[in-house]
Amino acid sequence: MSQTFSVLLLSASTRPNRIGPAVADWFRRATRDTAADLHIDLDPVDLGDLALPMLDEPAEPSEGDYQHPHTLAWSARVAAADAIVVVTPEYNGGMPAALKNALDYLYDEWAFKPVLFVGYGNTSAGTRSVQMARQVTTALRMVPTGADLFLRLADSRFGDTVAPGAAFDRRAATALAELHRIGTAVRPLTLARRPAPSAPVASPFGRExxxxxxxxxxxxxxxxxxxxxxxxxxxxxxxxxxxxxxxxxxxxxxxxxxxxxxxxxxxxxxxxxxxxxxxxxxxxxxxxxxxxxxxxxxxxxxxxxxxxxxxxxxxxxxxxxxxxxxxxxxxxxxxxxxxxxxxxxxxxxxxxxxxxxxxxxxxxxxxxx
Ligand SMILES: Cc1cc2nc3c(=O)[nH]c(=O)nc-3n(C[C@H](O)[C@H](O)[C@H](O)COP(=O)(O)O)c2cc1C
The missing domain is CATH 3.40.630.30 (Gcn5-related N-acetyltransferase (GNAT))
Structure with a gap:
């Protein structure tokens, strides 16, 4: 039986009325069949709901000596992931501060995990935000894929729904499959302890x-x-x-x-x-x-x-x-x-x-x- 592959689907905007969760929801819908075929669990995280304060840990994250419950919870959630999909808007030509903050909170939890970006915005479709985020995720030793997606909201947004079309749906499915391929190969390298959904809880009882x-x-x-x-x-x-x-x-x-x-x-x-x-x-x-x-x-x-x-x-x-x-x-x-x-x-x-x-x-x- 193949092992479940866990993907953190991180929506990076926090303001009220944000479209980020709707973009993440489109990605989840577009990749549903691929996720089922490859036994991929998507764990959606909305940074607006997570409400991390600005980094408030006394020790540097690379020491992993966390004091605050919100950091321990965030650490456990990221540690449990095999790969990350970051859904990010572009704010003033860069990534949102909340995304940088969420990345800065942790260190080893991110290391050697493949990361796929879904950028969105107006004319530049989130490209400059993703460019900046790539620089930071590289410093965290995350593994980039070559399949990032960029949505122009003018072409993709219909009220509260995001639906960029069939071609984008196919590209999202291909991108998730690539993330899975890379993540499976590099899984032995990941550093953080995993409170894994598998052993000891799941293994005696099956995938359900x-x-x-x-x-x-x-x-x-x-x-x-x-x-x-x-x-x-x-x-x-x-x-x-x-x-x-x-x-x-x-x-x-x-x-x-x-x-x-x-x-x-x-x-x-x-x-x-x-x-x-x-x-x-x-x-x-x-x-x-x-x-x-x-x-x-x-x-x-x-x-x-x-x-x-x-x-x-x-x-x-x-x-x-x-x-x-x-x-x-x-x-x-x-x-x-x-x-x-x-x-x-x-x-x-x-x-x-x-x-x-x-x-x-x-x-x-x-x-x-
Ligand atoms: C503070 C701020 C700065 C923005 N800067 C840009 C930008 O540089 N490039 C762009 O394409 N869109 C920009 N926009 C428009 C956003 O792409 C658009 O508002 C989008 O819905 C933001 O994502 P969110 O709704 O998830 O917050 C900006 C929006 C905000 C709120």
Whole structure:
């Protein structure tokens, strides 16, 4: 069985009423058959929705020592991609600042990944923007293809829809196939750790399972799954006083911006999720959920392992999570995964901790902690 090839479809404009997502949507429509034939998953990212602040990491991205949840989430999303399609407008003869910022946030995650540009604009059809972006992506060691596409909006835009015509559709399909060919060849070179959608979650269960970083568009489904799962927690612990049961859509959207979160889908349906973030030297894992009809197949354990593996490479001493005092199934999973109770977490919950043998980056001969 051929392996899924993951392509980040990055829409680079951020202003209200932007046409960028419609250009990305045209690319997705035009390449649907090619993507299906070559087992390519397109992961659309709208930089307007992603809302990265201007680069605010204290360490240089080449060190990979990220502090902020938005950087960790962005890193995981780019690291999971085999190739990148950048859909970019031209602003004043160059690329949008938001694209430069999104590129600057990371380093090894981009390296040796092929990049295809879809430029668009007025008379120059995005060519000068792409020229500038190529210079930057080359510095990031990305691999250019020779198949970039340039759309003149006057010829391609019909209201809110972008449809440049059959010839462009064919060129888009050819360009994606070329991206796949190059990406497959250079895949062994990529540097960043991959929270891959394949092993360990997908491989035992086949291609229909897909693990991906969560974004704002997943918030509504996460809210529904979370409420469904925390009803069981309410019954097990005889209480309705559970934050996860009472959160609103706005609450979920807000924490999605602060946590690295992953969604597990089966044939498109959201069936599981987990979130994590760094607090001091601890990697906090939470909101581990699996839909009731999907339990008993090892998915919760696989999601837990995935969240553990996504911990920053340095400076983490403990993995920490919390569950209901009487949530026996959860407690069984966590204990058998090496976690030990470290005390109460409020009146109805217990905190569990797993020590990382030697914090990565620490001197193993140093004083005991
Ligand atoms: C700040 C700004 C600068 C622009 N500069 C250019 C330009 O240099 N060349 C061009 O072809 N179009 C230019 N345009 C027109 C854009 O191509 C057009 O507005 C397009 O819809 C922008 O993409 P977006 O809607 O995704 O933001 C500019 C638009 C904006 C907002």
């Amino acid at each position: 399972l897909w693990l991906h970083p969560a974004g704002p568009r997943d918030a509504a489904e996460l809210l529904v799954l979370q409420r469904c799962c925390w009803v069981d927690e309410a019954i097990a612990n005889a209480t309705l006083e559970l934050g996860a049961l009472r959160e609103s859509l706005d609450d979920v959207t807000a924490w999605l911006a602060e946590w690295s979160t992953w969604c597990l889908r089966r044939n498109g349906r959201l069936i599981g999720a987990v979130r994590a973030r760094r607090v001091g030297d601890s990697w906090l894992i939470g909101r581990l959920m699996v839909a009731p009809d999907q339990r008993g197949r090892g998915l919760g354990r696989a999601l837990l392992r995935h969240a553990e593996a996504a911990a920053p490479a340095s400076g983490i001493g403990t993995l920490t999570l919390s569950t209901g005092r009487d949530s026996t199934d959860n407690l069984r999973l966590y204990r058998s995964s090496g976690y030990r109770e470290s005390g109460p977490d409020g009146p109805l919950a217990v905190r569990l901790v797993k020590r990382v043998a030697v914090p990565v980056g620490a001197d193993p001969s140093g004083p005991a902690r």
